[in-house]
Amino acid sequence: MPGNRDAMFRGRAGERELVDGVLDAGTGVVLVDGAAGTGKTRLLAEVAAGAARRGVEVVTARDELDQPFLLARLAERGPGGPALVVLDDLHLAEPATLAALRELLPASAHAKVVWLLARRGGEGADRLFAAAVQRGALRIELGPLPDDVVADLVTDLAGAVPDDDLRALASTARGVPAELAALFQALRADDHLVVAAGQASLRTDRTPRHTEALLRGRISALSGVARHLLQVAAVLGPRFDPGDVAEVLASSTAVLLPALDEVIAAGVVTSLDDRLAFRHELLWRLVADAVPPPVRCALHREVGEMLLRRGDSAVVAAEHLLHGAQRGAARSIDGLVAAAKALLWTAPDAAAELAGRALELTDQASPSLADRTVVAVRALVAAGDLTAAQACARDALTRQVAPAPAAELRHCLAATTLLRGQHAESVEISESLLGEPDLPPELVPWVEIIRMTALLGHDRDRAQELAEDVVRTRTGSPDDVRATALAVLAAIARDTGQPGAALELARAAARSAASHDLSAYPPLLLATVLSGLREFADADSVVRRVRGGASAVVARRITTTAVQARISLQAGRIEEAAAEARSAVAVAEETGHTALLAPGLAVLAMVAVHTGDLPAALGHVERCREHVPVDGLVFSRAYYQWIDVLVSYVGHGTGKALALLGDEYPGLVSSGLFAEEPRAAGWFVRRALEAGDERLAEAVVAHAERLTAENPGLRALATAALHARGLARGDASSLELAARQHQDPWARANAAEDLGALLAAGPDRAAPVRALETALELYREIGASRDSARVLGRLRKLGRRRRAEPARPESGWAGLDDTERAIVNLVAKGQTNRQISAQLFMSPHTVNFHLRKIFRKLGISSRVELAARPPGDR
Structure with a gap:
């Protein structure tokens, strides 16, 4: 070295x-x-x-x-x-x-x-x-060496610039040269130093025995009082308040001052803002591990109860109670439950763990058992463990349970059945609850929300009737029940071809939403309506606000990710769409959220169609068919039907695709599909002309024009109608205008391709070539390789040959696109995936997807190598 x-x-x-x-x-x-x-x-x-x-x-x-x-x-x-x-x-x-x-x-x-x-x-x-x-x-x-000299000395000893963790460990030597030398001698004996890309760091895959022995020796050299103080401090955590140590020791900070001075002078502890902290995690762990487990457990319990007694955060107290609570210790268990309630929305996994531990420690004869079970089931629902939530609730309901907690448990069952797509059962449970005269008033709004949402997937006529009654009778300040009713009416308006009304209702629903709900349905429905009408900036903004909220409920996260996936797809960000959709499907499968599988599968099917992966497209649609009957909430059923028709066309041809319109989806062309996916109008006209079905082509044009007439001011609908009419009439000027006016890259590319195909029948070769080359560039920009290949075939027939490869190199810095370059620059600034996702308005999963591509293109394997690239290479 x-x-x-x-x-x-x-x-x-x-x-x-x-x-x-x-x-x-x-x-x-x-x-x-x-x-x-x-x-x-x-x-x-x-x-x-x-x-x-x-x-x-x-x-x-x-x-x-x-x-x-x-x-x-x-x-x-x-x-x-x-x-x-x-x-x-x-x-x-x-x-x-x-x-x-x-x-x-x-x-x-x-x-x-x-x-x-x-x-x-x-x-x-x-x-x-x-x-x-x-x-x-x-x-x-x-005296000790000054910090700048220590930094230089550590660099000499390590052979490279140390990272923050290594600097923190070196600080335990307190600037004493001999102790620094001894520390690095121990690190070398442990082979615990790693030097890569000019930076030195500590290994994490092995135990540094010599280094631990050295640090343990420094701790052992302290006085007994100082060691005692450190053990209590270690139970409090890597950072601690000296006043808390004094309280646990039934002493005062003034009395402990000599021992505090000793541990600080020894380099074990340092001052950090208004608290003290162990200089390095290794020191903290060594001290904590030296406390016998029974003693450590008792100390955790004492600390947790002290924090509760003092009125401190229940969440902080629970961290200790989780390690120290004992069966039947009512105060400690109540602390776990209080912390679970506090974390229910923001950290549901932790809430479920805390509530589950509280249940384990509760005697079956305890009068608090039912209430603690309610908290555990609610936490399990929020954390996405629907199977465990249902089992826990049903098991509790087999016993004698007081009416109030029994109602809470049945409400949780209604929520889990809704999320599993069992809409009829969810409606049945909800209506049974609402029929009970002693239903707790605070529970009524939540049950009404579940019932309305389940009815939307089960009986739309009743859902509409109930939602209209809610909107008529509940007015005033933000109200989640009213927000859900407005969202239900917006979904029905969307699906019945009333996009203007859908947009107005969805905006009102989003404004009315007041608190956490299982899926953030009202604002996310607004995002889907906006995206369908090609208002991508507004749609992205709504999703950002939902993602920026405090709630981490799993159902909300899946729905948000699926909605963002389709927005990204419709806006032409196909790779981001695929990454988001895969994430949504994976979490929905893992947690049993059956009702939320179809949206992600639909996006993946569409991505597979446009990237030329027919087997994947067929597989996604086949799975999607199983789950579509339980959706119609996030995306319309017409959207899923169109994707089924589209994949049938790619796999089996025009005849098979159009046969679905008569056999399975007779109302598809006259539905609200063209407001949710405007480019579908041109697609249906194209297929009708291929099949020689003029009546179908005219029906599509008529419906698109009716939507435009009934919803003036919605530019996406007007352009879709213009595109469909231009195709049906063979009107090049209409197609050329549509290619300019479409608001999304897919539709622009489709219109340019349609224009090129129409002009190719004439004697002039320059005009169709120009149109097709425009379409080709758009498809390539999107990443639609199958569509690019089709246009290349059209150009070859016109005697124009173009490279099939992307213009951008496949490797090296020049091969990175703008998004990838932005991520590289943020990584170089030391930002985490979560920080980058906030900067670039994408999920951490999408950032990770881009990073894998960047590593492959640059021939590297880690963030350290990426951050170490010279500025001139970025």
Whole structure:
């Protein structure tokens, strides 16, 4: 390993300069004080070597036993040339030696002799040093090295610039050179240092036994009171309030001050804002592990109960109670439950763990069992563990349960059945609850929300009737029940071809939403309506607001990810769409959210169609067919039907695709599909013309124009109608105008391709080639490889050959697109995936997807290598 392993002589330039001044004068006494390891001996050796190079005679004792003999020789020495007498470790010298020195120093005041005397400060030779100072001796006190010097020294010892973790570990040496050298010697013995891309870091895949032994020795050297204090502090955590330590020890901070000073001086603990902290996690772990498990458990319990008693955060208290609570300890268990409630929305996994532990510790005969079960089931629902939530609720309901908690448990069952797509059962449970006269008032709104949402997937006529009644009777301030009713009406308006009304209702629903719900349905429905009408900026903004909220409920996360996936797809960000959709499907499958599988599968099917992966498209649609009957909430059923028709066309041809319109989806063309996916209008006209079905083509055009007439001001609908009419009539000017006016890259590319295909029938070759090349560039920009290949085939028929490869290189810096370059720059600034996702308005999963592509293109394998690339390469 390169670098200075033995600790370069750094940071003592000022002291060297002072000693050199005395040497230049040719006579004098220099006294060096310093704690062990501060470099006294090294300073003396450097000064002696420098003096010898200048021709000065250097006289020194081999050790403290040689000191009296050296002094005897010096007493007999006659006048001579300049000399430097170096005596180290005078704190170990015998009294007679020190007395002889006191006699010799003034006697040699006029000789050409410089005395360089060193001792460990405060441990001896006090009279000698005091007398020398009185006679004008120069006194130098060696303290810890300053931070900038330590940084340079650590870089020398490590052979590279240390990362934050290694710097923190090095800080335990308190700037003492010998301790730094010993630390790095231990790290090398453990093979615990890693140097990559100019940065040094610590291994995480092995136990650093020599380093642990070194640090354990420093801890063992502390007094018993200091070690006791550290053990309590370690139970409190890596950072702790000294007042908390004092309270646990039934003492005061003032009484503990000497011990606190000792642990800080020893480099074990440091001051951090308004708290103290262990200098490194390794130190904290060593101290914590030294506490016997039963003692540690008891301390955790005492700390947790202390925090609860004091009224501190239940969440912080629960971290301790989780380790220390015992069966039947009511106060500790109540603390776990309180923390679970506090974390229910923001950290449901942690809430489920806390509530589950509380249940484990609760006696079956406890009157609190039912209420604690309710908290556990609610946490499991929020965390996405629907199977466990249902089992826990049903098991509890087999026992004698009071009416209020029984209603809570049944409400949770209604929620889980809704999320599993069992809409009829969810409606049945909800309506049974609402029919009970003693249903707790605070539960009524939640049950109404579940019932309306389940009815939307089960009985739309009843859902509409109920939602209209809610909107009519509930007015005023934000209200989640009213928001859900407006969202239900918006979904029905969307699906029945009333996009203007859908947009107005969805906006009102989003404004009315007031609190957390299982899926953030009202604002996300607004995002789907906006995206369908090609208002991508507004749609993205809505999703960002939902993602920026505090709730981490799993159902909400799946729905948000699926909605973002389709927005990205419709906006032409096909790779991001695929990454988001895969994430939504994976979580929905893992957690049993059956009702939320179809949206992600639909997006993946569409991506597979456009990237030419027919087997994947067929597989996704086949699975989607199983789950479509339980959706119609997030996306319309017409949207899923169109994707089924589209994949059938790709896999089996026009005849099979159009047959679905008569057999399975007779109302598809007259539905609200063209408002949710405007480019579908042109697609259906295209297929109708291929099949020679003029009646179908005219029906599509008529419906698209009716939507436009009934919803003036919705530009996406008007352009879709223009596109469909241009195709049906063979009107090049309409297609050219549509290609300019479409708001999404897919539809622009489709219109340009349709224009090129129409013009190719004429004698002029330049115009169709221009149109098709425009379509090709758009498809390539999107990443639609199958569509690109189709257009390349059209161009070849016109005698125009184009490269099939992307214009951008497949590897190297030039191969990165704009998004990838932005991610590289943020990684270089040290940002995490979550921070980058907030900056670039995408999920951390999507950031990780881009990073894998970046690594592949640049031929690297880690963020460290990426961050280490020179600025000129970014």
